[in-house]
Amino acid sequence: MSKTLGTIWQNVRKKRRGEGFTALAFLAPSFVGMCAFFLIPFADTVRRSFFDVRGVNFIGLESYVSVVNNGAFRLAARNTAMFVAICIPLLLVISLGVAILLRSIRPYGKLFKTTFLLPLAVPVASIVLLWQVVFNENGLANTVLTTFGLEPVNFMGTGAAFWVLVFTYLWKNTGYNMILWLAGLDSISDTLYEAAHVDGASKLQSFRYVTLPCLLPTVGIVSILSLLNSFRVFREAYLVAGSHPHDSMYLLQHLFNNWFQNLDVSRLSAAATMMAVMLLVIILLMRRFLDNESD
Amino acid sequence: MKAIRFIPLSALALLVWWMLWFMVMGSLMSIEELNFTIRPALAGDGGQATWPLLPTWPTLQPLVQLLLDTPQFFVMFWNTFRLVMPSILGQLVFGAPAAWALSRFRFRGRRILITVYIALMLMPFQVTMVPNFLVMDRLGMMGSIWAVVLPFAFSAFPVFIMLKGFDAVPRAILEAASIDGAGPLRTFVSVGLPLGMPSILAAVVLGFLEVWGAIEQPMIFLSDPATWPLSLFLPQIVAEELGLAMVASLFMLLPAALFFFFGQKYLELGIQATGIKE
Numbered sequence: 001m002s003k004t005l006g007t008i009w010q011n012v013r014k015k016r017r018g019e020g021f022t023a024l025a026f027l028a029p030s031f032v033g034m035c036a037f038f039l040i041p042f043a044d045t046v047r048r049s050f051f052d053v054r055g056v057n058f059i060g061l062e063s064y065v066s067v068v069n070n071g072a073f074r075l076a077a078r079n080t081a082m083f084v085a086i087c088i089p090l091l092l093v094i095s096l097g098v099a100i101l102l103r104s105i106r107p108y109g110k111l112f113k114t115t116f117l118l119p120l121a122v123p124v125a126s127i128v129l130l131w132q133v134v135f136n137e138n139g140l141a142n143t144v145l146t147t148f149g150l151e152p153v154n155f156m157g158t159g160a161a162f163w164v165l166v167f168t169y170l171w172k173n174t175g176y177n178m179i180l181w182l183a184g185l186d187s188i189s190d191t192l193y194e195a196a197h198v199d200g201a202s203k204l205q206s207f208r209y210v211t212l213p214c215l216l217p218t219v220g221i222v223s224i225l226s227l228l229n230s231f232r233v234f235r236e237a238y239l240v241a242g243s244h245p246h247d248s249m250y251l252l253q254h255l256f257n258n259w260f261q262n263l264d265v266s267r268l269s270a271a272a273t274m275m276a277v278m279l280l281v282i283i284l285l286m287r288r289f290l291d292n293e294s295d
Numbered sequence: 296m297k298a299i300r301f302i303p304l305s306a307l308a309l310l311v312w313w314m315l316w317f318m319v320m321g322s323l324m325s326i327e328e329l330n331f332t333i334r335p336a337l338a339g340d341g342g343q344a345t346w347p348l349l350p351t352w353p354t355l356q357p358l359v360q361l362l363l364d365t366p367q368f369f370v371m372f373w374n375t376f377r378l379v380m381p382s383i384l385g386q387l388v389f390g391a392p393a394a395w396a397l398s399r400f401r402f403r404g405r406r407i408l409i410t411v412y413i414a415l416m417l418m419p420f421q422v423t424m425v426p427n428f429l430v431m432d433r434l435g436m437m438g439s440i441w442a443v444v445l446p447f448a449f450s451a452f453p454v455f456i457m458l459k460g461f462d463a464v465p466r467a468i469l470e471a472a473s474i475d476g477a478g479p480l481r482t483f484v485s486v487g488l489p490l491g492m493p494s495i496l497a498a499v500v501l502g503f504l505e506v507w508g509a510i511e512q513p514m515i516f517l518s519d520p521a522t523w524p525l526s527l528f529l530p531q532i533v534a535e536e537l538g539l540a541m542v543a544s545l546f547m548l549l550p551a552a553l554f555f556f557f558g559q560k561y562l563e564l565g566i567q568a569t570g571i572k573e
Contacts, residue, residue, distance in 0.1 A: 042426040044430075101303065102304070
């Protein structure tokens with residue numbers, strides 16, 4: 001008996017080790033590249049954040065202090081935080097609304113689904129011209145406003161620039177989130193709705209007590225992905241308004257780029273390290289939260 | 296009652312349809328008409344931009360000019376492909392086996408490794424920019440296309456998408472293959488790859504859209520304008536060559552649109568894969 005157990009154990013170990021070696025062979029190319037181009041240089045970035053620009057003399061937290069005290073950094077951090085805080089809830093609500101509407105008009109939703117996904121595929125460079133034509137001072141948006149007897153808005157030169165960016169982000173990302181919501185909505189079992197219906201729940205009640213709780217796990221993942229997609233809006237901002245746009249849409253990404261132009265490696269490293277740590281904390285918290293939710 | 300639901304959807308959809316309309320009609324407009332309609336928005340010398348529903352005198356002249364008189368455009372178009380193709384090839388050649396290993400094999404450190412891939416996938420370019428710069432500088436690759444291609448080729452994102460796809464391959468099929476005497480490589484090539492094809496295609500579609508439209512990476516890492524992709528070239532000609540910019544914008548959209556329309560199913564699949572939590 002103990003002999004058989006022993007053999008089984010040995011076989012399991014052999015198999016494990018065998019799989020380990022095979023796995024290593026499959027993983028090695030990707031893992032080596034990941035280490036060479038991301039992990040090791042990232043460790044170097046963290047190291048550089050504590051050294052001077054030439055990477056020779058240790059200067060402790062000096063770069064961090066200088067980053068945090070930097071006026072441009074504060075402006076950019078505040079704008080970015082505000083952008084995220086406004087965009088993500090808006091995007092979540094709009095894309096959920098679109099997903100629910102789409103499901104309710106099945107089977108006619110296909111054309112709309114394609115339509116809302118399309119902006120995702122549109123390269124930013126090819127809509128630069130369009131955005132300028134629409135949002136510049138004598139642009140089409142103002143033509144429409146004045147036609148209706150409203151005051152024209154200086155979209156790019158005032159705080160309105162921030163809202164142009166918000167609009168762009170929503171325009172681009174609604175489709176992505178819509179797909180995630182649709183998958184979440186599809187996974188809710190019909191029997192739950194039937195049970196709610198039998199219990200006399202109204203449509204609104206069954207949305208409140210069936211749909212929303214069942215969507216909770218989706219909310220977490222959609223928020224994380226929306227947060228990450230929000231960093232990409234820099235492309236639009238940069239192409240439409242250049243490296244020094246109106247203050248209201250000066251984002252962390254502009255700052256990173258401008259520091260990069262000056263080869264300010266120490267401050268850049270410190271800022272990148274802080275950003276990575278912050279994102280990691282958010283992601284880990286979200287994962288923890290989601291794991292608890294599903295248990 | 297149901298018809299009411301079409302109204303908000305159509306209103307939102309109009310924002311997308313109008314964009315396409317603008318780009319197609321703008322490409323058919325003569326330079327005189329463009330000067331009259333949208334030049335005011337760009338030059339800022341008085342007047343107000345307008346946009347007719349249809350061009351007054353549709354013309355193919357800007358298109359012909361782009362195709363015949365602008366060799367620079369073809370160079371940029373080709374440059375973009377030179378970034379896209381090796382990037383995607385790398386994502387498949389390095390990424391697919393890695394995704395297979397993470398999905399199918401049980402070994403120590405697997406969960407940690409998956410977490411590392413996910414964390415890396417979630418890092419925006421602003422974080423990876425500095426590390427990438429440091430290593431490219433060290434390797435003397437700054438300015439070459441490899442400084443853009445290599446980080447894309449080893450991107451964690453396609454690995455994650457394919458990992459999700461391989462997870463869906465039933466274990467029973469693999470066991471059958473192994474009983475038939477297929478080794479791990481054989482199983483991967485003749486069972487894993489065909490059955491995981493939808494997610495591999497999803498990775499290709501998402502990868503193409505990502506690299507085709509990339510701006511930050513080429514802007515930071517490519518110093519020689521002769522190697523610039525379309526995405527850096529277009530914003531430059533907007534001001535001076537209106538007609539050309541219109542047609543070039545449409546051409547830049549075209550390959551992405553083709554990938555989108557033929558790969559929409561896989562695009563959706565890829566997006567869904569990011570929504571399944573680990």
